[in-house]
Amino acid sequence: MVAEQQSKEIPKTMHTYSTDNDLRLRIAAGLGIVSYLIVEWFPYLGRLVTQLIPFSIDPTAPTLGLTLTVLTAIFAKWLWTQWPIRALGLVDVPNLDGEWNGEIISSFGDGEDDQSRSTPVEVTIEQSWRKLTIEFETDDSRSYSLGASFITAQSDPQLHYHYQSIPKPHAPDTMSIHRGSTELRFIEGENGNPDQLVGRYYTGRGRQNHGRIEVERVGS
Numbered sequence: 114m115v116a117e118q119q120s121k122e123i124p125k126t127m128h129t130y131s132t133d134n135d136l137r138l139r140i141a142a143g144l145g146i147v148s149y150l151i152v153e154w155f156p157y158l159g160r161l162v163t164q165l166i167p168f169s170i171d172p173t174a175p176t177l178g179l180t181l182t183v184l185t186a187i188f189a190k191w192l193w194t195q196w197p198i199r200a201l202g203l204v205d206v207p208n209l210d211g212e213w214n215g216e217i218i219s220s221f222g223d224g225e226d227d228q229s230r231s232t233p234v235e236v237t238i239e240q241s242w243r244k245l246t247i248e249f250e251t252d253d254s255r256s257y258s259l260g261a262s263f264i265t266a267q268s269d270p271q272l273h274y275h276y277q278s279i280p281k282p283h284a285p286d287t288m289s290i291h292r293g294s295t296e297l298r299f300i301e302g303e304n305g306n307p308d309q310l311v312g313r314y315y316t317g318r319g320r321q322n323h324g325r326i327e328v329e330r331v332g333s
Contacts, residue, residue, distance in 0.1 A: 126246065127239055127240075127241065127244035127245055127246045128244060128245070128246060128258065128259065128260060128261070129243055129244050130243070130244065130245055130260070130261040130262055130263060130274075131261075131262040131263070132205070132206055132262065132263045132265060133262075133263065133264050133265055133266055134205055134265060134266070136202075136203060136204065136205060137243070139203070140188070140203055140204075141185075143203075144181060144184050144185055144188060145181060147184060148177055148180040148181040148184055149177060151175075151180050151184075152175060152176070152177050152180055155175060188242060189241045189242035189243055189244075190241055190242075193208075193241070193242040194208045194210075204242070205265040205270070206263045206265060206270070207263075207265075207270050207299045207301070208240060209238045209240050209245070209272070209299065209308075209310070210238055210239060210240040210245075210333060211238060211330050211331075211332055211333040212235070212236070212237055212330070212331050212332040212333075213235070213236035213237075213238065213310060213328040213329060213330050213331065214233075214234070214235055214236070214328060214329060214331050215233075215234055215236070215310075215326070215327045215328030215329055216231045216232060216233055216234060216326075216327055216328075217231070217232045217234050217249075217251065217314070217324055217325070217326055218230055218231050218232075218324050218325045218326075218327075219232065219322060219323075219324035220322055220323050220324050230324075232251050232252070233251065233252070234249055234250065234251050234326070234328065235249075235250045235251075236248065236249055236250075236310075236328050237250075245258070245261060246258055247261070247274060247276070249276070249278075252281075253280060253281055253283070253284040253285065253288060254278050254279060254280050254281060254284060254288060255278070255279055255281065256276045256277060256278035256279070256293075257276060257277060258274045258275070258276050259274075259275050259276060259277055259292075260274060260275055261273065261274035261275075262274070269298045269299055269300055269301075270298075270299045271296060271297065271298050271299070271312075272295075272296075272297045272299065272310070272312075273294070273295070273296050273297075274294070274295055275292060275293065275294045275295075276292065276293055276294070276295060277290070277291075277292050278290065278291055278292070278293065278316075291316050291317050292316075292317045293314055293315055293316040293317055293322075294314065294315050295312065295313070295314040295315075295326065296312045296313055296314075297310045297311065297312035297326065298310070298311050298312050302330070307329040307330050307331070308329065308330040309327070309328070309329050309330075310326065310327075310328050310329075311325075311326065311327050311328075312325075312326050313325055313326065314326055
């Protein structure tokens with residue numbers, strides 16, 4: 114019961130993530146320019162559209178702030194994942210949004226081979242242009258990301274993040290609430306193969322546990 118109550122203390126909310134490039138500044142500047150052009154041309158476009166439809170449109174131009182807010186929201190939610198944006202090199206961060214299944218092979222356990230220490234894991238990643246949240250769930254525990262960063266200056270981008278793990282009520286007494294870090298390499302699927310995340314995790318002081326993570330995307 115204590116573990117269940119403490120797990121509720123972790124808000125499952127999307128947090129910002131950092132990157133190793135300055136493309137966000139360029140995108141923000143571009144969205145600002147587009148917003149300015151829309152505001153300047155809105156009265157003209159309104160009159161033009163009114164001539165083509167049987168009802169009138171309010172020719173009052175929207176404010177620059179409102180236009181920029183709307184464009185930024187559209188870009189952050191949807192546009193950043195689209196092929197034209199990525200083909201132009203405006204976004205280098207991989208889109209990891211979706212469901213992933215695989216296994217964790219831990220250094221903690223009684224077995225003498227990898228199979229005996231392998232634990233099935235389900236991973237849910239929610240991601241937008243600037244924010245994401247990563248949830249790992251096994252039979253005995255659930256963990257949530259607290260902060261993250263992408264390294265994109267290489268063929269297979271890497272995701273580094275730190276997390277907090279909470280044991281489920283039925284978990285063994287040896288398990289406890291702890292924090293750790295994870296390094297994952299994104300391998301884009303080819304020829305019908307699924308995308309993969311492969312890497313390692315490290316727990317904090319007290320547990321001194323580490324292991325390998327291998328998951329594949331099973332849904333978006």
